[in-house]
Amino acid sequence: xxxxxxxxxxxxxxxxxxxxxxxxxxxxxxxxxxxxxxxxxxxxxxxxxxxxxxxxxxxxxxxxxxxxxxxxxxxxxxxxxxxxxxxxxxxxxxxxxxxxxxxxxxxxxxxxxxxxxxxxxxxxxxxxxxxxxxxxxxxxxxxxxxxxxxxxxxxxxxxxxxxxxxxxxxxxxxxxxxxxxxxxxxxxxxxxxxxxxxxxxx
Numbered sequence: 001x002x003x004x005x006x007x008x009x010x011x012x013x014x015x016x017x018x019x020x021x022x023x024x025x026x027x028x029x030x031x032x033x034x035x036x037x038x039x040x041x042x043x044x045x046x047x048x049x050x051x052x053x054x055x056x057x058x059x060x061x062x063x064x065x066x067x068x069x070x071x072x073x074x075x076x077x078x079x080x081x082x083x084x085x086x087x088x089x090x091x092x093x094x095x096x097x098x099x100x101x102x103x104x105x106x107x108x109x110x111x112x113x114x115x116x117x118x119x120x121x122x123x124x125x126x127x128x129x130x131x132x133x134x135x136x137x138x139x140x141x142x143x144x145x146x147x148x149x150x151x152x153x154x155x156x157x158x159x160x161x162x163x164x165x166x167x168x169x170x171x172x173x174x175x176x177x178x179x180x181x182x183x184x185x186x187x188x189x190x191x192x193x194x195x196x197x198x199x200x201x202x
Contacts (some may be wrong), residue, residue, distance in 0.1 A: 011037040017099035062100035079137045080200045090159035101163035144199030
């Protein structure tokens with residue numbers, strides 16, 4: 001029974017991610033989400049209680065991987081290795097969770113009205129930790145004296161663009177969907193620019 005429950009929740013979450021990404025919270029319909037998941041509409045409420053809770057679950061489904069991507073940040077770590085692992089993890093998130101990433105981006109652009117306070121606090125704490133690590137490496141002479149806050153903003157933008165601006169990327173590349181080789185080129189390109197800007201070996 002638990003496996004059926006997990007399967008149904010996953011189906012609903014995936015369908016909800018697509019619907020919220022396409023239409024936003026207000027315009028998204030639970031009936032459409034249920035149809036896309038291939039389940040009766042009551043199942044949406046059985047597993048998630050309300051559209052608001054389902055939306056928050058979609059946000060949590062992207063926030064947890066985003067937080068996990070920061071795991072390599074350690075004051076004792078080597079900046080080249082940490083940044084390399086972080087960029088690779090963030091691009092992977094954009095590839096594997098593109099719709100949830102769009103929902104998250106839209107939520108942030110609207111001032112995070114539905115984002116739970118504990119998730120806001122965790123995201124803020126993690127960002128400050130990452131920035132402190134960068135500043136510590138700068139102070140130790142391990143990397144160039146580049147502004148650590150704006151470096152983080154650049155990392156966020158360069159990695160999340162592969163999910164949030166996929167239409168534009170598809171238009172420019174002429175590909176309906178990027179493949180594994182494309183994402184590997186993306187990682188290497190971002191790292192070449194970031195590591196060089198930080199005075200680190202490629």
